[in-house]
Amino acid sequence: MRIAIGLYDCFTSLDAMGPFQVLSSLPGAEVTFVAAKAGPVTDESGFLTVTARASFDELPDPDVLLVPGGTITGTLVPDHPIVGWIRRAHPTTTWTTSVCSGALLLGGAGVLKGVDATTHWGVFDELARLGANPVHERVVRRGKIMTAAGVSAGIDMALTLAAEIAGVEFARTLQLMIEYDPQPPFDAGSPEKAGPELVNRALTAMVQTMQQLAARRESFAEGVDGRTAAGRPG
Template identity: 40%
Template sequence: MKIACFLYPNFTSADLINPVTVWQFVPGVQFEFIAAEKGPVATDTGLAFVATHSYADASPDPDVVFVPGGAKPTIDALGDAALLDAIARLSRDAKWVASVCTGSLVLGAAGLLRGYRAACHWYPRQWLTKFGATPSDDRVVIDRNRATGGGVTAGMDFALRLVAEWGGESAGRLIELIVEYAPEPPFNTGRPELADEATLSAARQIMAAEFSEAAVDQAGQRLSMSTRTGAAVSA
C-alpha cells in the first residue's frame, strides 16, 4: 500500500503524526511525503517533516492520498494552485482520498468533495458547503472512497477506521492495542456540545483570529471557475 502524504508550510503536525503512527503497522505500507520541493517542511509546532518527493516526481499511482489540516496556514493553502493541482492529479486514480481536520477544506478546494459527506474541525466545518460537500459532525466520515476525520486528535480514530477498511476489523483491533489507544479526556470539553459557555466562547475567539471565511469564499469561487473539478470523479 502506497500512501501519498501532502505537506505544506506550517500544517498541524499531529494531523500527520497520528495517522502515520497507526499506518506504519500496515504490512507492506510505503509512505511518500510530498511537497512543492524535497526537503524540510515546517509545521505548527516547529518540528519539520522531510518531503521525500516533489509534486513533479511523486508516484503517479498512490493507493491513498492524504492531506493534513491546520489553522491559518491551511486557509492560506487554499490559494496554492500548484498544491491543489497536485492533490487533484494524484487523487484521480487513488483508491482512497483522505484528510484530517481542515485538510478536508483543501480536498474541497481541489474539487474532490463535491457531492460527498465530510468531516472537519468543528469551527470551519460548515464552510465545506462552499465546495459542494455536505458537512458532518461525525468524528470520522467514510463516503464511498472519501475518508475524512474531525479536528486534530480525530486522526487516530480516522486512521484506525481506515485500517479496518483495508484489512478488516481484526487488523484495526490489533493496531489499536499496539499503540495503546484508550483516550480518557481529563475535562471532557473536546467538542462544542460538551464545553461550557465560557470555554466555548474563548475557543471561538481564538479560532476567529485563525480562520478567514473570506479566503474560503475566494477558494470556492476559484474552484467554480476552474477545470480542476475534472479530477473529482465520484467512486
C-alpha cells in the first residue's frame, strides 16, 4: 500500500508525524514523503528539515494521500503545486486524508465540495468558504475522505484509518505499541474546554508565532544554503 504524505515549505510537523508513526507500521506500508520537488523541506518552525524522497509528479497515484496543515496554508490555496497533486490523485486514491489546516488544501483542490469535514478550530470559516460543511468532530469520515481536527488529531485519525485498512485488532495493537493512553496535564485542548480568554490568547499567540516563524525562516533561509552546502552548521 503506497502511502504519500504531501509536504510543502512551512508544514506543521506533528500534522505529518503523528499519522506517519501509525501508518508506517501498517503491514505492507510504503510511506513516501513527497513535495513539489524531491529534496529538503522545512517545517513552519524553521528547525525541522525532512527529505522528500519523490516529487508530486513521481508519485501521482498513491493509495493513501495525506495532507498536513501549516501556518501558511491559507496562502497556498489554490495555486500551490500540492493542490494540483491532490486534484489529480484524488480520483484514484483509496483514502484521501488531511490533518488540521490540510483540509483547506483538500478544499482548494475541490475535493470537499458539499462534503462534511473538519479542520483546526481556528480556520473553520475558511473551510466553509471552500465549499465544505465544517463539522465539529475530531475525526470525520465521509466515504473515502477522512479529515482530522487540529495537529494532534492526526493520531486519532490515523488509528481510525488503520482500523479501516488493517482491522480493529491491528489498530488496537498499534495503539498499544505507541502506548497511546493520553494523559494531558491540562484540560485545555478544545475551545470549549479552554474558554474564551484562552482562545483569544491562543489566537494572538498563533498570529505572533506566525510572524516570529516568518522572521526566523527568513534568517534561516539566508544561512541554510551555506549550511546545506557544507553539510553542517556555519
